[in-house]
Amino acid sequence: MIIMKTLSPTRIAVLGYGNIGKAIEQAANMSGDMNLVGIFHHNELELIKKEEVDVVLLGTPSRDVPHMAKQLLSKGICTVDSFDIHTQISALHKELNEIAKTNNAVSVISAGWDPGSDSVVRCLMQALMPQGITYTNFGPGRSMGHTVAARSIEGVKDALSMTIPLGTGIHRRMVYVQLEKGADFEAVKSTILKDDYFAHDETHVIQVDDVQTLNNVAHGVNLVRNGVSGTTHNQRMEMNMTINNPALTGQIMVASARAARRMSDKQCYGCYTMIEIPPIDLLEGDKDTLIKQLV
Amino acid sequence: MIIMKTLSPTRIAVLGYGNIGKAIEQAANMSGDMNLVGIFHHNELELIKKEEVDVVLLGTPSRDVPHMAKQLLSKGICTVDSFDIHTQISALHKELNEIAKTNNAVSVISAGWDPGSDSVVRCLMQALMPQGITYTNFGPGRSMGHTVAARSIEGVKDALSMTIPLGTGIHRRMVYVQLEKGADFEAVKSTILKDDYFAHDETHVIQVDDVQTLNNVAHGVNLVRNGVSGTTHNQRMEMNMTINNPALTGQIMVASARAARRMSDKQCYGCYTMIEIPPIDLLEGDKDTLIKQLV
Numbered sequence: 001m002i003i004m005k006t007l008s009p010t011r012i013a014v015l016g017y018g019n020i021g022k023a024i025e026q027a028a029n030m031s032g033d034m035n036l037v038g039i040f041h042h043n044e045l046e047l048i049k050k051e052e053v054d055v056v057l058l059g060t061p062s063r064d065v066p067h068m069a070k071q072l073l074s075k076g077i078c079t080v081d082s083f084d085i086h087t088q089i090s091a092l093h094k095e096l097n098e099i100a101k102t103n104n105a106v107s108v109i110s111a112g113w114d115p116g117s118d119s120v121v122r123c124l125m126q127a128l129m130p131q132g133i134t135y136t137n138f139g140p141g142r143s144m145g146h147t148v149a150a151r152s153i154e155g156v157k158d159a160l161s162m163t164i165p166l167g168t169g170i171h172r173r174m175v176y177v178q179l180e181k182g183a184d185f186e187a188v189k190s191t192i193l194k195d196d197y198f199a200h201d202e203t204h205v206i207q208v209d210d211v212q213t214l215n216n217v218a219h220g221v222n223l224v225r226n227g228v229s230g231t232t233h234n235q236r237m238e239m240n241m242t243i244n245n246p247a248l249t250g251q252i253m254v255a256s257a258r259a260a261r262r263m264s265d266k267q268c269y270g271c272y273t274m275i276e277i278p279p280i281d282l283l284e285g286d287k288d289t290l291i292k293q294l295v
Numbered sequence: 296m297i298i299m300k301t302l303s304p305t306r307i308a309v310l311g312y313g314n315i316g317k318a319i320e321q322a323a324n325m326s327g328d329m330n331l332v333g334i335f336h337h338n339e340l341e342l343i344k345k346e347e348v349d350v351v352l353l354g355t356p357s358r359d360v361p362h363m364a365k366q367l368l369s370k371g372i373c374t375v376d377s378f379d380i381h382t383q384i385s386a387l388h389k390e391l392n393e394i395a396k397t398n399n400a401v402s403v404i405s406a407g408w409d410p411g412s413d414s415v416v417r418c419l420m421q422a423l424m425p426q427g428i429t430y431t432n433f434g435p436g437r438s439m440g441h442t443v444a445a446r447s448i449e450g451v452k453d454a455l456s457m458t459i460p461l462g463t464g465i466h467r468r469m470v471y472v473q474l475e476k477g478a479d480f481e482a483v484k485s486t487i488l489k490d491d492y493f494a495h496d497e498t499h500v501i502q503v504d505d506v507q508t509l510n511n512v513a514h515g516v517n518l519v520r521n522g523v524s525g526t527t528h529n530q531r532m533e534m535n536m537t538i539n540n541p542a543l544t545g546q547i548m549v550a551s552a553r554a555a556r557r558m559s560d561k562q563c564y565g566c567y568t569m570i571e572i573p574p575i576d577l578l579e580g581d582k583d584t585l586i587k588q589l590v
Contacts, residue, residue, distance in 0.1 A: 232542035247527035
């Protein structure tokens with residue numbers, strides 16, 4: 001397939017070239033309105049010039065997002081990230097909003113699938129049923145946080161923690177560990193079960209010879225809300241996804257770069273989460289055609 | 296439950312007091328930021344005054360929406376409707392956009408569940424998987440268009456046409472007919488099966504004594520897309536709803552009145568479909584709190 005680029009494509013760059021950076025590259029190359037002008041390693045931020053780039057997509061770990069986004073926005077360059085530390089999103093939003101407004105730039109933050117497109121679905125569910133409970137059930141899929149926690153335990157050479165949804169927001173952890181030579185499995189298992197990352201969930205620890213053979217970037221989510229529209233109870237909406245995790249994240253970041261460009265063109269400078277963006281701005285193509293096709 | 300109203304509630308009125316009008320009334324009364332200042336019958340449009348009302352919600356049939364919305368917008372009054380004639384939405388959008396801009400008003404059109412919230416989900420699915428096929432599978436639930444078509448056939452006293460989803464956008468029609476005295480069931484059945492509304496789908500015609508005993512405003516939908524994120528195939532997202540149809544429509548219209556008020560406050564005058572509205576603007580409450588809860 002040969003992608004025909006539009007006359008005024010958005011010039012984007014990737015900062016950080018791991019799984020997410022590579023997925024962004026693929027999604028950008030498949031888009032007709034994106035021109036990928038540069039791929040920068042995480043330590044090459046100072047090479048990115050405002051004259052050459054409209055939007056920088058951060059493929060770096062969440063902990064590096066705040067300071068990198070601040071530096072880029074200070075130069076007047078728009079940014080997109082998939083910052084996923086839920087408890088810190090509101091603070092990041094406020095901080096980047098100030099800097100983006102001051103420097104006539106746009107930042108779209110937490111633009112992955114959760115936070116990100118799942119946030120949009122949760123928002124829509126609440127609009128349709130203002131009263132009720134929404135459950136987010138993750139998996140089956142790898143949890144990076146829990147995997148890193150398991151790997152850091154003494155005697156563990158490599159680990160993989162899978163998140164299994166049990167419904168109503170309750171999750172099982174399946175932890176596969178590959179031991180260092182001479183390590184004691186029962187001791188490792190006991191340490192994992194007592195770790196704060198695992199102590200609150202049903203957790204199973206399983207010894208394997210080679211964690212690498214289990215590796216799989218598949219993930220999934222089930223979002224469900226049973227609630228009340230007006231005075232009518234028992235309204236129900238459910239969303240299910242099964243996906244390749246980095247591929248989806250990269251695609252959503254490219255869609256959000258499109259929205260950032262459009263916000264910037266309209267001089268609507270500032271910081272946005274995905275629930276603050278008109279969904280049509282995520283899509284390539286002419287507005288009237290999209291309305292005809294999708295509404 | 297006693298709803299505490301905010302200090303500056305949106306003053307809304309309902310025009311048309313059928314199933315949808317009553318559902319709007321219920322949703323408005325359950326909202327803390329809406330003040331329902333008037334309920335008008337469909338022939339009382341001229342009684343609605345700009346000084347007294349911020350947004351009028353049209354509970355009238357779709358065919359009456361264009362001329363009523365035009366009259367209200369011409370007076371500078373914002374409107375919300377659930378216009379559902381898919382092929383005419385783009386034209387209505389253009390026409391109302393002009394009038395709304397000229398008169399410093401906002402119109403949110405096609406704000407039901409389909410078109411409406413389903414459109415937002417279709418939009419999101421396409422953002423996540425730009426390449427692929429989305430299927431919209433309606434039902435089980437009553438189709439108003441098909442019910443009216445069946446009712447208009449000679450020999451039919453009353454009818455109900457149920458839409459049953461068969462997947463991949465294919466639907467079965469279950470048509471329940473109550474005959475006029477002396478009418479011939481086989482003749483009625485044959486006429487229905489040849490009617491353009493039914494000729495293209497699998498259709499079953501069933502004779503019953505009393506259609507009213509089958510009546511039920513439950514409906515449902517299944518939206519599914521299997522597509523490609525970047526270069527990764529077999530990404531899958533699915534949405535299911537089972538709902539009380541007028542209750543959901545009324546709730547969505549009230550949420551859209553909130554968005555109309557916010558657009559109007561920001562002087563972003565014009566006509567919007569739901570895919571052009573930031574989802575957060577549909578929700579009651581403080582923006583930062585909503586971001587903390589939902590993102």
